[in-house]
Amino acid sequence: MLEFRNISFSFSGRRGSVEVLHDVSFECREDEIVAVIGPSGCGKSTLLSLATGLRKPTAGEVRIDGKVVKGPDPRLGMLFQQTTLLPWRSVVENVELGLEIRGEPKAARRQKAVSLMGQYGLGGFERKYPHALSGGMQKRAALAQTLAIEPTVLLLDEPFAALDAQTRVVIQNDVVKICRAGRRSMLIVTHDIAEALAMADRVVVLTRRPATVKEVYEVSFSREAASVADAPAMPGFSEYYKRIWNALDISVTGMGTAA
Numbered sequence: 001m002l003e004f005r006n007i008s009f010s011f012s013g014r015r016g017s018v019e020v021l022h023d024v025s026f027e028c029r030e031d032e033i034v035a036v037i038g039p040s041g042c043g044k045s046t047l048l049s050l051a052t053g054l055r056k057p058t059a060g061e062v063r064i065d066g067k068v069v070k071g072p073d074p075r076l077g078m079l080f081q082q083t084t085l086l087p088w089r090s091v092v093e094n095v096e097l098g099l100e101i102r103g104e105p106k107a108a109r110r111q112k113a114v115s116l117m118g119q120y121g122l123g124g125f126e127r128k129y130p131h132a133l134s135g136g137m138q139k140r141a142a143l144a145q146t147l148a149i150e151p152t153v154l155l156l157d158e159p160f161a162a163l164d165a166q167t168r169v170v171i172q173n174d175v176v177k178i179c180r181a182g183r184r185s186m187l188i189v190t191h192d193i194a195e196a197l198a199m200a201d202r203v204v205v206l207t208r209r210p211a212t213v214k215e216v217y218e219v220s221f222s223r224e225a226a227s228v229a230d231a232p233a234m235p236g237f238s239e240y241y242k243r244i245w246n247a248l249d250i251s252v253t254g255m256g257t258a259a
């Protein structure tokens, strides 16, 4: 379980400090998918960087399974918008990278990587290089790389933003299935209300900077729909969409209508 307890964070610069997060508290329990959504620049990525231990909160604590995060933690797996495949390594060598860093013997890590690639629809592409894969396949390979180290908590920062609309839904669905099958916790930062509702069990809406928790919505579309693609047709989906849109308090200025 991942917990943010009374988190505040300020960036310090020559002109003083800017508070980005103010007293943020929520948790992501075992076998739960939580989406964090908020206005652009409110501090969502900063919040994730605190969970990775790369930054320290100015106040409050981040805990994983009850222990305060003090630095990079092997229980965390990350997937970001930009895929992190190394172009000079074959796909299978990319997938096994985390295991190699961890010192796992070559034969064992290769077997694990090949097996994961098979599970994620990448069988036969082991010896190809990343440029030979489509965007969706690269994302799957990055996901296999992340999951190879068997993290208990997955952090995703707008991981699907660069994908085309159809591939995006397919990969969203894969990620939800993989996460549920392994009873993992997943925290996903997104700008996309539909993505948050279709994938998550809870949606945490942050305010503008300094961000604090504005609303938390318990939703069940992700568990009840047959797939991510079916979630928007579920009763109540559009009502939650509207509620979250209103909570985000974004003003849309149109062109107006001609008299």
Ligand SMILES: Nc1ncnc2c1ncn2[C@@H]1O[C@H](COP(=O)(O)OP(=O)(O)OP(=O)(O)O)[C@@H](O)[C@H]1O
Binding pocket: 011, 020, 038, 039, 040, 041, 042, 043, 044, 045, 046, 047, 209
């Ligand atoms: N290294 C830094 N030094 C100073 N300010 C920073 C730094 N990194 C981010 N910021 C500021 O902190 C605020 C929060 O940034 P962050 O990237 O966490 O927001 P976000 O909600 O993820 O943004 P977006 O929705 O656009 O992806 C922004 O106003 C940003 O300009």
